[in-house]
Amino acid sequence: MSIVVQKFGGTSVADAERIRRAAQKAVETKQSGRQVVMVVSARGKKTDELVGLAAEITDRPRPREMDMLLSTGEQESVALMAMAVHELGEEAISLTGAQIGVRTDGSHTQARIISISTQRMKDALDAGQIVIAAGFQGVDEDFNITTLGRGGSDTTAAALAAALDAELCEIYTDVEGVFTTDPRLVSSATKIERVSYDEMLELASLGAGVMHSRSIEFAKKYRVSLQVKPSYADGPGTLISPEPADPAPMVTGLAFVRTEARVSLIGIPDQPGVMNRIFSLLSDKRIPVDMVVQNVGVAGTANVSFTVAEDDLEKTLTVAETATDNLGGSVQHNAKLSKVSVVGHGMQTHTGVAAQMFGVLAENAINIHIVTTSEIKISVLIDQERCDMAVKAVHDGFQLAQRIDQAPNVGVPSVSSMNGTRRDTSELEADIVSRLSGMEEIVVSDIYSDIDQSRVTITQLDDNPGVAAEVFSAVAEGGILVDMIIQNVALDGKANISFTVPAGDVAKTIEVLKAPLQRHDDAHVSCDENIGKLSVVGIGLRSHTDVGARMFHALGDSGINVQMVNTSEIKVSVVVAANQTAAALTALRTSFNLPGNEDI
Numbered sequence: 035m036s037i038v039v040q041k042f043g044g045t046s047v048a049d050a051e052r053i054r055r056a057a058q059k060a061v062e063t064k065q066s067g068r069q070v071v072m073v074v075s076a077r078g079k080k081t082d083e084l085v086g087l088a089a090e091i092t093d094r095p096r097p098r099e100m101d102m103l104l105s106t107g108e109q110e111s112v113a114l115m116a117m118a119v120h121e122l123g124e125e126a127i128s129l130t131g132a133q134i135g136v137r138t139d140g141s142h143t144q145a146r147i148i149s150i151s152t153q154r155m156k157d158a159l160d161a162g163q164i165v166i167a168a169g170f171q172g173v174d175e176d177f178n179i180t181t182l183g184r185g186g187s188d189t190t191a192a193a194l195a196a197a198l199d200a201e202l203c204e205i206y207t208d209v210e211g212v213f214t215t216d217p218r219l220v221s222s223a224t225k226i227e228r229v230s231y232d233e234m235l236e237l238a239s240l241g242a243g244v245m246h247s248r249s250i251e252f253a254k255k256y257r258v259s260l261q262v263k264p265s266y267a268d269g270p271g272t273l274i275s276p277e278p279a280d281p282a283p284m285v286t287g288l289a290f291v292r293t294e295a296r297v298s299l300i301g302i303p304d305q306p307g308v309m310n311r312i313f314s315l316l317s318d319k320r321i322p323v324d325m326v327v328q329n330v331g332v333a334g335t336a337n338v339s340f341t342v343a344e345d346d347l348e349k350t351l352t353v354a355e356t357a358t359d360n361l362g363g364s365v366q367h368n369a370k371l372s373k374v375s376v377v378g379h380g381m382q383t384h385t386g387v388a389a390q391m392f393g394v395l396a397e398n399a400i401n402i403h404i405v406t407t408s409e410i411k412i413s414v415l416i417d418q419e420r421c422d423m424a425v426k427a428v429h430d431g432f433q434l435a436q437r438i439d440q441a442p443n444v445g446v447p448s449v450s451s452m453n454g455t456r457r458d459t460s461e462l463e464a465d466i467v468s469r470l471s472g473m474e475e476i477v478v479s480d481i482y483s484d485i486d487q488s489r490v491t492i493t494q495l496d497d498n499p500g501v502a503a504e505v506f507s508a509v510a511e512g513g514i515l516v517d518m519i520i521q522n523v524a525l526d527g528k529a530n531i532s533f534t535v536p537a538g539d540v541a542k543t544i545e546v547l548k549a550p551l552q553r554h555d556d557a558h559v560s561c562d563e564n565i566g567k568l569s570v571v572g573i574g575l576r577s578h579t580d581v582g583a584r585m586f587h588a589l590g591d592s593g594i595n596v597q598m599v600n601t602s603e604i605k606v607s608v609v610v611a612a613n614q615t616a617a618a619l620t621a622l623r624t625s626f627n628l629p630g631n632e633d634i
């Protein structure tokens with residue numbers, strides 16, 4: 035019999051009435067012939083209240099006791115939920131994290147799941163019970179209660195769905211689903227019918243309001259389909275699944291991070307090992323880096339920019355100064371910046387998404403400081419005071435409010451059928467421990483190379499709003515598909531842009547750039563057909579500062595110079611010389627323990 039996991043967040047179980055309503059949903063699902071595991075959060079503001087109570091007693095509660103305290107919120111709601119199900123005439127059993135065997139590491143208040151034992155839940159399900167599991171909690175190897183970080187019940191739900199090989203994980207919440215952008219800022223934002231894991235992860239800042247991003251990482255890793263649904267109505271919500279909608283929209287959603295700070299290292303040597311030095315220092319200080327941008331070097335020197343949370347700016351500047359003391363070069367920085375990103379699978383096959391985004395920004399006289407991309411995302415760094423305006427304008431520009439929703443939500447492929455053939459249960463049991471061991475560890479899921487791209491670079495462009503739009507409109511009008519785009523910070527009023535195009539399209543690109551560049555006297559175009567791009571794809575990359583450090587270490591040790599870097603939420607890409615691409619791939623695959631060095 036197929037299993038459905040149904041997670042109810044705090045507001046969906048806030049009072050007796052809502053608890054009854056949630057219980058009713060579970061009972062209906064069970065009566066439709068499926069086994070049901072409910073994952074329940076603490077009621078309403080319960081967790082906040084408990085945090086407040088602790089604060090009345092001490093400024094420095096010990097994390098172990100915090101977990102002991104916070105876990106009671108979920109214990110209360112699972113018991114009440116079981117009673118509500120009993121009242122509806124069905125069997126149900128409430129279980130704590132320890133009782134379901136959610137084993138975590140010992141990092142109190144932000145523990146990571148190591149394994150889940152499914153036997154007790156399976157026995158209860160087979161005995162006809164609805165299992166009601168406490169979200170957000172587990173135990174370490176000494177049976178100390180741990181919690182998974184605020185909002186962690188989503189992660190419990192996705193993890194249980196993975197461990198039980200559930201057909202679907204439904205996340206009942208107090209919103210209609212995932213929206214094209216934050217509806218508090220843009221009232222015309224519309225609900226998205228279907229989004230892929232990658233889109234959802236790239237939309238991190240947007241998704242975060244709806245779901246704990248670690249739960250999406252889990253879902254992707256174990257291919258659990260998630261359906262975010264309103265608990266107060268019958269709406270279909272948003273399906274988060276391996277495949278995007280069909281046809282994939284050019285832009286699915288628009289995310290923003292309001293406060294970022296930029297640090298640039300200007301004029302550092304363009305040599306192997308330099309990025310390694312910088313990133314080792316950042317990783318030693320555990321500073322999470324968001325965007326990383328390096329454009330191709332000029333005359334033996336390179337410039338690297340990265341963004342960090344504003345709170346980390348001071349620490350980061352110290353690191354940057356240590357680095358330049360050693361390497362030479364100087365440090366520049368800028369606070370009060372925002373990152374605005376458009377995300378959509380369709381941009382892989384449509385020219386002109388970048389041109390359109392840059393065009394909208396130009397019309398609103400918004401200057402772009404930095405650009406970085408992945409195959410399905412374009413991010414720009416702009417002044418913070420322009421953030422709201424930019425989001426509204428880009429949302430309008432891509433007509434996200436008018437979008438007719440894609441693909442009707444016809445049935446959800448089961449987890450196993452998506453993987454190919456359905457495995458039988460005994461095989462699954464045997465496999466479960468290894469499958470879940472360290473299930474939240476950082477996973478670099480893939481490293482690949484691409485030698486079919488060439489680089490085009492324009493330097494000495496005037497640093498005015500509209501320049502990027504002019505360049506990419508011309509390229510799009512030429513029907514040329516752009517892959518990576520990198521724009522590093524402008525120096526002395528002059529901006530630089532590099533991008534990659536299919537190798538065969540270089541001559542045409544240079545041709546179409548002639549007209550727009552006539553208006554820029556000093557602009558200079560160059561190209562390099564001998565490049566290779568390497569991408570390290572993974573989940574949890576951003577929360578693990580050492581991924582960049584490890585990448586640059588591996589490349590530095592192999593004497594490979596990093597010519598360009600760009601990043602997204604789920605990917606770090608570097609460009610190296612074509613004849614070093616194979617060696618770089620081997621070095622990276624070895625460093626991240628990925629089997630096989632063949633080009634894939």
Ligand code: ASP
Nearest residue numbers: 075076081184185186187
């Ligand atoms: N009750 C916990 C919190 O408020 C976990 C959750 O709601 O997901 O953070």
Ligand code: MG
Nearest residue numbers: 043044075185
């Ligand atoms: Mg919650």
